[in-house]
Amino acid sequence: MALINVNPTRMEMTRLKKRLATSIRGHKLLKDKRDDLMKKFLDLVRKNKELREQVEKEISDIYGGFVVASAVMSPQMLEEALMLPKQSIDLEVGERNVMSVTVPSFEFIASEKSDSDIYSYGFVSTSGELDDSVAAVKNVLPHLLELAQIEKSAQMIAEEIERTRRRVNALEYVQIPDLQETIKYIKMKLDENERGNLARLMKIKDMMVEQAMEAKRQNSTNTYSS
Numbered sequence: 001m002a003l004i005n006v007n008p009t010r011m012e013m014t015r016l017k018k019r020l021a022t023s024i025r026g027h028k029l030l031k032d033k034r035d036d037l038m039k040k041f042l043d044l045v046r047k048n049k050e051l052r053e054q055v056e057k058e059i060s061d062i063y064g065g066f067v068v069a070s071a072v073m074s075p076q077m078l079e080e081a082l083m084l085p086k087q088s089i090d091l092e093v094g095e096r097n098v099m100s101v102t103v104p105s106f107e108f109i110a111s112e113k114s115d116s117d118i119y120s121y122g123f124v125s126t127s128g129e130l131d132d133s134v135a136a137v138k139n140v141l142p143h144l145l146e147l148a149q150i151e152k153s154a155q156m157i158a159e160e161i162e163r164t165r166r167r168v169n170a171l172e173y174v175q176i177p178d179l180q181e182t183i184k185y186i187k188m189k190l191d192e193n194e195r196g197n198l199a200r201l202m203k204i205k206d207m208m209v210e211q212a213m214e215a216k217r218q219n220s221t222n223t224y225s226s
Contacts, residue, residue, distance in 0.1 A: 004182040008189035016186070020179040027171040034164045037099050037157055044154040051147050058140045065133030072127045081130065089141070101160045103153040106145045 006012045070078055094105040 003185055008186040013186045016179055016183050023171055023176050030168045037161045040099050041157045044150055048150045055143050055147055062133050062136045065129045069127045069130035101157050103156050106149045
């Protein structure tokens with residue numbers, strides 16, 4: 001804790017008390033925000049874990065399908081079948097607000113009109129495993145996009161949690177104690193000055209009483225002499 005460099009006056013103490021009240025209120029709001037962000041972050045982490053496991057399984061199945069297709073088809077036929085893709089995808093990137101954190105929002109729009117439009121080859125010279133793998137690739141794309149969105153959102157929320165935590169700690173362990181210590185110091189100085197003023201007033205009063213009594217004695221003496 002350190003004292004803030006201010007003049008020990010009642011005006012400064014009033015100003016610091018208002019600042020302290022604002023800091024305490026801000027500290028509470030930031031703690032609430034940090035706790036809410038933590039809940040949202042943990043929800044995203046759980047969802048990310050589930051979706052990642054699902055995507056990894058789907059990709060593993062796709063890879064297995066391509067391995068089988070490459071075993072039953074010649075490398076040249078497989079290359080020719082996948083050489084010219086028929087499908088195109090437009091990716092739209094937006095933003096959304098999650099607990100005052102701006103996170104990305106991804107959405108893609110595929111150009112195919114029907115499920116059969118995803119195949120860029122005929123079915124005569126290809127295997128069923130290749131067809132299944134291509135269809136699985138189409139189905140896994142939305143999950144991959146959602147996984148990227150969740151992971152990026154979780155990263156940005158984690159960074160916001162860390163920033164909020166630092167601000168909470170700065171208020172809790174630095175600013176609020178410094179304000180409280182400075183207010184306590186100013187109050188002590190004001191009380192000390194008040195006691196000093198009171199002592200001076202009492203001393204002046206005693207001097208005035210003594211002077212009045214001395215003047216009264218002198219008047220009594222002069223009257224007796226007369």
